[in-house]
Amino acid sequence: MWKMRHFSHWFLLLCILIFINNTQAQSHVGKYDWLLPDYVKLQYAGGIGFLSAGVGYTFVHQRIDATFFYGYVPKGIAIDDLSSVSLQFTAKLIRIRLSENYQLLPLNFGWFIHHTFGSEYWIKLPSHYPPEYYWWSPGRNAGIFVGGELKTKWLAHKTPASGIAIYARIGTRGLYLASKVGNSSIPITDIIELGFGIALYR
Amino acid sequence: MGTTFKIILLFSTMFLISCEGLFDYSPYQIDFEGENKGVNATNLDRLLKTNQSDTITIAFTGDTHNYFDELVYFVDKVNTFPNIDFVIHIGDITDFGLPKQYLWGNGYLLNLEVPYLVLIGNHDLVGNGLEAYKEMFGDLDFSFVYQDIKFVFLNTNSLEFAYNGNVPNLDWLSQQLFPSNDFSKAVVVFHMPPGIGFDPELELGFYQTLSAHNNVIMSVHGHQHHHEVYYPTADSIPFVNVYGVEHRMMTIVKIYQDKIYVENEAF
Numbered sequence: 456m457w458k459m460r461h462f463s464h465w466f467l468l469l470c471i472l473i474f475i476n477n478t479q480a481q482s483h484v485g486k487y488d489w490l491l492p493d494y495v496k497l498q499y500a501g502g503i504g505f506l507s508a509g510v511g512y513t514f515v516h517q518r519i520d521a522t523f524f525y526g527y528v529p530k531g532i533a534i535d536d537l538s539s540v541s542l543q544f545t546a547k548l549i550r551i552r553l554s555e556n557y558q559l560l561p562l563n564f565g566w567f568i569h570h571t572f573g574s575e576y577w578i579k580l581p582s583h584y585p586p587e588y589y590w591w592s593p594g595r596n597a598g599i600f601v602g603g604e605l606k607t608k609w610l611a612h613k614t615p616a617s618g619i620a621i622y623a624r625i626g627t628r629g630l631y632l633a634s635k636v637g638n639s640s641i642p643i644t645d646i647i648e649l650g651f652g653i654a655l656y657r
Numbered sequence: 658m659g660t661t662f663k664i665i666l667l668f669s670t671m672f673l674i675s676c677e678g679l680f681d682y683s684p685y686q687i688d689f690e691g692e693n694k695g696v697n698a699t700n701l702d703r704l705l706k707t708n709q710s711d712t713i714t715i716a717f718t719g720d721t722h723n724y725f726d727e728l729v730y731f732v733d734k735v736n737t738f739p740n741i742d743f744v745i746h747i748g749d750i751t752d753f754g755l756p757k758q759y760l761w762g763n764g765y766l767l768n769l770e771v772p773y774l775v776l777i778g779n780h781d782l783v784g785n786g787l788e789a790y791k792e793m794f795g796d797l798d799f800s801f802v803y804q805d806i807k808f809v810f811l812n813t814n815s816l817e818f819a820y821n822g823n824v825p826n827l828d829w830l831s832q833q834l835f836p837s838n839d840f841s842k843a844v845v846v847f848h849m850p851p852g853i854g855f856d857p858e859l860e861l862g863f864y865q866t867l868s869a870h871n872n873v874i875m876s877v878h879g880h881q882h883h884h885e886v887y888y889p890t891a892d893s894i895p896f897v898n899v900y901g902v903e904h905r906m907m908t909i910v911k912i913y914q915d916k917i918y919v920e921n922e923a924f
Binding site for chain 1: 661662665669676678679680681682683684685686687688723724725726729752753754755757758761765783784785787788792816819820853
C-alpha cells in the first residue's frame with residue numbers, strides 16, 4: 456500500500472504545479488523575461504530524490520539543456536530524510552515531429568553531478584584523515600543517463616506555458632559503475648537509476 | 658487528444674508497473690527489509706541453537722570492498738565444508754559504505770548454510786554507512802559466549818570517529834574480558850589493528866586491556882588484506898591477520914581445549 460501512497464503524492468504535487476501555473480496566467484513581456492527559466496520540471500526517482508523539482512535553460516536551438524534540481528527523500532521511504540541538489544546537462548540528439556502538437560525526442564544523453572547535504576556526505580576529505588585516504592567523495596557523485604521525452608502542446612492555450620512534456624530516463628552513477636566492474640554477480644538492474652518526470656516549457 | 662492521452666496513460670502505467678524496483682531515490686536511501694535487518698542477532702540465535710561439539714571451527718573472510726564475485730566463491734567453498742560452526746566477516750563488506758553495497762554483501766552471505774557474523778570496517782562507515790550497519794547488522798560492539806569461549810566483536814575504526822577517544826571502547830572491552838562464570842577464555846575480533854586509522858592514544862591501553870586477565874587466546878583482525886600470525890602483546894596473544902577476499906584464500910581457525918589452530922584454504 457505504501458507505494459500507492461507515493462504515487463498519489465506525486466500526482467497531488469503535479470496538480471498543484473499545474474494549478475499554480477494557471478493562476479499566474481499573464482501575457483505581458485518584461486525586460487528581464489530572458490532571466491526566467493525556459494522550463495520547470497518535476498521528477499520522480501532517477502537517483503536524485505524521491506521527488507525533485509528542477510529549473511533550467513535550454514541552449515543551441517533547444518539541443519542542450521542545463522537543469523538544476525532540488526531533490527528530497529522523506530523519512531519513511533528511507534530511515535532518514537535526504538536532501539540533495541544536482542546539476543545536469545542533457546544533449547537532445549534526435550527530434551521527431553509527430554504532428555502539430557507532438558514532438559518525440561527519443562535519444563537524450565545526460566551527465567549529472569549530485570550533492571547530498573549533511574556532514575557525513577563530505578566533498579573534501581575531512582582534515583582528520585591522512586591525505587588521499589579515500590579516493591571518492593560520498594557527498595558528490597557524478598552519473599550518466601539516457602532518456603526520451605514527448606513534448607506536447609497540452610495546456611498551451613490555457614496557460615502561459617508553451618507546452619508540457621513527459622520524459623523518462625535510465626541512468627547510473629560512477630560509484631555504481633565502479634562497483635559493477637569485475638562483478639558479474641551484481642545484476643545490471645541493481646545499478647540502474649530509473650526516473651520519469653514532467654516538464655512545463657515557457 | 659483524447660486517444661493519444663489514453664495511449665500515453667496506458668503505456669506510462671505499464672512502464673511503471675514493469676519497472677518497480679528500478680526506481681532509485683538516492684544512493685544513500687536505507688530501506689532494508691526482512692533478512693537484511695538485524696542480521697547478526699538472527700545469526701547469533703541460530704548459532705546458539707546448534708549442536709555444540711568440543712571443537713569450534715570458524716571460517717574468516719573480510720575486506721570485500723569491490724570484490725563481490727570473490728565473496729560468492731568464498732560462500733560456495735564454505736558450503737562444501739562439513740564442520741564449520743560459523744563464519745566471521747572481519748569488516749569492509751562495502752567499499753563506499755553505500756546501502757546498495759551492504760545489500761550485495763549481505764545478499765551473498767545469506768547463501769551460507771552456517772550462521773555468520775559481520776564486523777564493522779572503516780569503509781563501511783563512509784557516508785551514512787554507520788546507519789546502514791546498525792540497521793542491517795546491529796551494534797558495533799557486541800559479544801556472546803559459545804562453548805565456554807567469549808567472542809568479543811569490537812569497533813576499532815577510530816579514524817572514522819575522528820579519534821574521539823571512545824573508539825575502540827576500552828571500558829566496554831575491559832568489562833567484557835572481566836572473568837566471570839559464563840566463560841573461561843575469550844577471542845577478540847576487530848577490523849582495524851593498531852596502526853594508521855587506530856587511535857594512537859589508545860594503542861597501549863588496548864594491548865594492556867587484552868592482556869589484563871590472561872584469558873584472551875586469540876585476536877583476529879583484517880584491514881591489511883594479507884595473512885600472518887604475530888604476537889604484539891607482552892603476554893604473546895596470537896594476532897591472526899585475515900586475508901582479503903580478493904586473494905581467494907580464507908583463514909580457518911579451530912579452537913580445541915583453549916588452543917588455536919590456524920590454517921588457510923584456497924577457494
